[in-house]
Amino acid sequence: MARGARPLTVAGLGSAALVAALVLGTVIAVFARAEGAGALGPADWAAIRFTLWQAALSSALSVALAIPVARALARRRFLGRGLLITLLGAPFILPVIVAVLGLLMVFGRAGWVNDALGAVGLPSVAIYGVQGVILGHVFFNLPLAVRLILQGWLSVPAERFRLAASLGMGAGAIFRTIEAPMLRAVLPGVALVIFLVCTSSFAVALTLGGGPRATTVELAIYQAFRFDFDLGRAALLAVVQLAVTLAAGALALSVAVPSALGAGLDRVVRRWDRAPGWPDALAIALAAAFLLVPLAALVTRGAPSLLSLPPVVWAAAGRSLAVAVASAALCLVLTLPLAVAIHRTGRRAGRGLEVAGMLGIAASPLVIGTGLFIVTFPFVAPGAIALAVTGLVNAVMAMPFALRALGPAVAEVERDWSRLAQSLGMGGWARLRLVLLPRLRRPLGFAGGLAAALSMGDLGVVTLFADGQSATLPLQLFRLMGAYRMDDAAGAALLLLGLSLALFWLFDRGGRVNA
Amino acid sequence: MLEFDRLEIRQDDFALTAHVSIPRGAHLAIIGPSGAGKSTFLAALSGFVDPAAGRIVWDGTRIDGLAPAERPVATLFQDNNLFPHLTAARNVGLGLRPNGRMSARDRVEVEAILSAVGLPGMGDRKPGQLSGGQQSRVALARAVLQDRPILALDEPFAALGPALKAEMIDLLHGIATRRGLTVLMVTHEPADALRLGGQTLVVAGGAVTGPFETGPLLADPPAGLRDYLG
Amino acid sequence: MRYTVSMLALVGLAAPAIAQDRPVLDVYTYDSFTSEWGPGPAIEAAFEETCDCDLRFTGLGDAAELLSRVQIEGPRTEADVVVGLDTNLMAKAREAGLFTTAELTSPEFDLPLDWTDDTFVPFDWGYFAFVHREGFTPPANFRELAESDASILIQDPRSSTPGLGLLLWVKTAYGDEAPAIWEGLSDNIVTVTQGWSEAYGLFLEGEADMVLSYTTSPAYHLIAEEDSGFAAAPFDEGHYLQIEVAAAVASSDQPRLAQDFLRFLLSDTVQSTLVTTNWMYPAILPGDGLPDGFETLITPDRALTLDPEDVPAMTETALAEWRAALAR
Structure with a gap:
């Protein structure tokens, strides 16, 4: 009976396929590059x-x-x-x-x-x-x-x-x-x-x-x-x-x-x-x-060293913010259609999709990173895509959390309002704009905030691709520690804490007006 | 003419057959015992339940199998008729423009229909700021604006008090008469059926029967209905 | 915005613009080498003054991750020179078959041992040691440490260069007795961290009496922070030696520049920079000697070393013993 709004379902299947390709494809890439099967x-x-x-x-x-x-x-x-x-x-x-x-x-x-x-x-x-x-x-x-x-x-x-x-x-x-x-x-x-x-x-x-x-x-x-x-x-x-x-x-x-x-x-x-x-x-x-x-x-x-942090730390903070916001946006763009597709494709197929959405968390960042590296290295300089890859992988890693927050809410909206939307003949885009997005503000804000903050603090994949020129804030923090500068590192940690929280708060506030 | 041609609906161990014809412009109440399938019957008309066999025909055109929005039917549900995050005007506007993008002319039309249902100037309020009766009026305004020849109502006024409900049915009756709409309204109150003034379909014992003239039907109900009416 | 754009494009459009007329020398190294506080920036500036080229550092994790990266890239690698492998990784690096002979005119190394390898060029070195604060009386060797109730922070040999150094230190000093030493140490170990940074950070926060680091660590506190409150504990069984090396990549498209850079690494300029940025001993003592403060450091009587070719087999044995001893 789920007539109309098909494009979202298709997009959801696409995002599940992307996650599966990223998670499974990279494992395959690593296997393919390995000498011997391993034991x-x-x-x-x-x-x-x-x-x-x-x-x-x-x-x-x-x-x-x-x-x-x-x-x-x-x-x-x-x-x-x-x-x-x-x-x-x-x-x-x-x-x-x-x-x-x-x-x-x-x-x-x-x-x-x-x-x-x-x-x-x-x-x-x-x-x-x-x-x-x-x-x-x-x-x-x-x-x-x-x-x-x-x-x-x-x-x-x-x-x-x-x-x-x-x-x-x-x-x-x-x-x-x-x-x-x-x-x-x-x-x-x-x-x-x-x-x-x-x-x-x-x-x-x-x-x-x-x-x-x-x-x-x-x-x-x-x-x-x-x-x-x-x-x-x-x-x-x-x-x-x-x-x-x-x-x-x-x-x-x-x-x-x-x-x-x-x-x-x-x-x-x-x-x-x-x-x-x-x-x-x-x-x-x-x-x-x-x-x-x-x-x-x-x-x-x-706090004592926060204001005296060297400029490179602030530059890194700027980069991390940009990656985090892009990653959060990407995460929502991938997760919302997936949540809708999970709901609309029914129990059995929906569960398959839900598991696909969960793969991001089970995937080893190291394997994804290495697999992506093996696949992309012949074509492009790793340093040039370090931040893009970081954003993408962080978005996929945050998807399980976003899905947890969005899934039940999507089901609720669909259950309560899809009949009305169908009877009014609202098209997929109108349904997204007029029903789904406004009804899902709260979980979307939460999920986006979570994805942004997780990306902000991540120090996984970026180290595989980073060339030392485009360090993120967590990487810079590690460099400070590696250079014996523990006080500066504590300052950078505080900065990271503050920025992550601020990002999360900004996203979350948008959706949690009534909470 | 709206025809239910040997329609059969099956859901698990529930079964309902309907073989009835309804003249254009009729105002029909649908009554019957709880669980007999009044809402399911209406849902089959609106397009939310697929029949197992038979046809639904409107003016010679088969409409079962069409998506809900493609049918000549505007539906009012028991609840969740209004999006709580949209203003009354935008809710009503959806009847005109399902994509929510209204022109200046549309806005005028929306304001006019809101006035017609007795809510002039209330378009900026959200459903949470309206009383139950006002919410029903907004929903009715939207259904009318959808400009479908058939209006299917599934006890949309059940939550209202008797006076309010009477008022709403009168409003519905007036609008539907002026516009020549065919109305099918599920109710469990014989008084509502009488007030709608016209005929009644009975859903009982696994079959839809009628239409009957409402007054004589209620005065001398058949066996399946008698127990229900008490 | 540039990052958002490159994020959307997912392609290498954002690669740094390079003056096309100058050759580019790509040097892969570990991350802290290229950081603002490492020797990288000064070396880059100095080399570019003389080479008429663009020196491009790529910083990659730590020494072992650096090697993994070069191994994954294989002969297609962009790297012309790899800087920052060490004696413990040399055998694996050689086995990868990616490096070529260094053309040096028999340099006079100031190392605690004779250097004969002609592929890998040593550029600095140091001894692993336990660092403690002044006022703490350190044990004189591993046996004493095991019997004492001193607490120590160490790094995991599987994920950390000093961690692997400690594993081989105990193994070279005690051979078959190493498992017993580790069993004795197990109640002294506060925790085993992933890398040097975490362990040293915990140590500075007061989580343990001693941390595994280098004999040169107190020099940092003394020179950079003017804090003389740290010392390295001399162990009488000797200290394990780490020598950091560089090598030219065989598939390089800039072989001449690569050789120039290897020679440049041994110049006075670089050698004196390394001392106060990498906090290690120079491979060739610069003309004006070591900076003030280094004379306060302990100098082990005995340098413990392994033939680099023996490291992989030795590591496998020692790691199994370590794991068994600490898994109790």
Whole structure:
């Protein structure tokens, strides 16, 4: 029955094909260039096992901790709530090493927590080891989980809560009848995304893991390239990573049920149940402390040298901003049609497309980068396309997050408004302009902000193509560290933090007027 | 003449047949027990449900199989008739220009129809700023502006109070009569059917029957309808 | 805007404009060599004054990534010279078969060993060492370190040049006993980082007593920051030696310029620049010697080295031992 608006569906299929080509094509390119098929050793299998269980644990913890925080944020109005929501997103968009330094300033051996423990005569706590990896991953992903789950809460129409209030439902009954079904629809996807983020984790595991016990698949891929120059093994590991993603994706999608929650008019979500305030306040305060204190540590560390940063750092910041904005735009252009196509092509084909959209996160940036390099090198100087490739790859890597934010919203808009649009005879373009874009402002803003910020902090693919002339801000930050200039590096980290947050805020604000 | 020619609709274990003819310009209420298939029948006319067999013919032209927008039917749904992010005027304007791009003349026409439904000067408001009755008027204005000879309404006024609802049906009746529209309106209120003044289709027991004159039908309902009317 | 345009075009239209009449010498090196704070900018300016050419540096990650990149590019590479491989990578680089003989007139190297290789030209060198702050009493060797409760930050040998240096340091010093040393060290290791920058950053933030770096690291703090609060710990089993090398690419379209550049690398100008930008010892001592402050550095009694050809096999063994010891 989905007549009309075909061009968007076709564009969605095209964007899925592009992602698949980029992710799978590059693996094939690497295989083709490899001498011999490559084989996995016992160390590789250990890396696969470690990757899976730490990702599962990190994902479960992040989601479990995010639920009370998102719930508290969804039902409490307080001064600075909007700012807090934006700030809570910060860790996820930070370059890993910056965030790890922030964590260590608080939880490290010489950090604030241990100083405080020492001051009252308690033994110190060690961050390094498996607990460090989990802590790091929860630090990175709790904000994402909170935001995505909060998105779910905000998608519950106000009328539901009014209905609940009129029926005299308490907090428990509201949870069972309204919130639990929403969570059941939202959580598998959220858990999957975080699981996948953690499977491709690299620097967190390496820096906080405390040693070779914490070797992830991505790290093994890096070593295969860098240390052994074994392209075959690198490609094989990339295939393992993709297989894990596909399996996890199939699993999560099969337990996710489509949301059956109806749409409401654009009113501020309000609720009338009078749950005691202190658990919510506690959840918000704890999450804020956990996520914001390390950021505060970064600010205090970087502020003194921020204004005296050398001009090349500012130039790099300008480049990074341009790449980030282009990358975000590209990400939305790729993701929106994909989300529409997923919805319109029905369950089976739609799931296939959804998995294609998820590939970006499972793909090893290193393999994509190397594959692209092998393919493009005969035709074009790598340095000349460094920023373009960075933008493209970052856009594809951000697609899974954008898809998470856009997918349910697209489904809702289609369900509520496609009949009317069809009966009015609105064409594809009019439908996009008059229905989809305005109805999707909130998730589009969020997704765009996320993509921009992720691109801003990325230090993956650019290093493969960069020729040293067009360094991005994260690369410049690394150069400062490499040149012993830790104070300047802290200043650059603060600049990066500020710019990423500002970008995210600008995008997000556009769409989140009513949140 | 609108003809449902041995139309069959099947959805899982639900089945409905319709073999009825409706004269041009008729105002028909569609009544029947809940779950009998009133909305499904209307959706088949509007193009949102594909029939399993049979034909729908309007003035000698077969219209089943056409996309909803290609049919001579303007539809008002139970809800979600107005885009909440667009003003009343833009919502109405979509009836004229589905691409949303209105000329100055279109704007005049929109303002005129808004006045005609009793909402002069309210075009800049968004649906959230309008009362339920006003929202219904905006939706009706848009449906009229679509300029389709058939108006299909699926209990669009169900949420309104009796007085408001009566007012809306009168408004509908007036506009439809002036413009010579054929109206099919699903309702569960016998009073609404009477007020629309005309004939009634009965959807009950897996079949659409009628049209019957509404007054005598309600005075002496057939068996399938009697239980429903109580 | 230029970047947005090139983003859309996805083609190399944005390649830097080059004066067509001057030949271009492409030099691939590791990223920090070309950064604003590395030796690259000064070397480029100085060489272009004499060569009537355009020297174009391409900075690529670290030494190992540099080699991977040249290997991927193969004979089609744009590179005329590769600067910044080291003794640990030489065997792999030679095996790639991409480099040609350096035509030098028997230079007098100031290295802790005799240099005989005629493909790879050493341009600076240093010893790996644990760096600590003044006031901390360092252990005198690995055994003492293992028995002490001193905390150390090290780098992963699979992703870091110093990390690999440490692995081979322990292996050359202790041979078959290396696994026992690593087992002893495992409770001293705070964490294993991806690269030097992370470990050194953590060290400066106070996360450990010592960090694996170079004997020359304190010179940076002394000369550039006027902070004498850092020292390298002398280990009595000797220190592993790293020599950084450059080589001319066989497929170069500028073979003469490439050879000129290799010679230029050994000139006084470059050698004195390297000391205070790369913070390493010069391969040939410049006429005016080392800058003030270098005399405060420790000078190991024994330089530990491996024949570059033995490195790959040795690395494989040592890495397996390291992984087994630390995976407990």
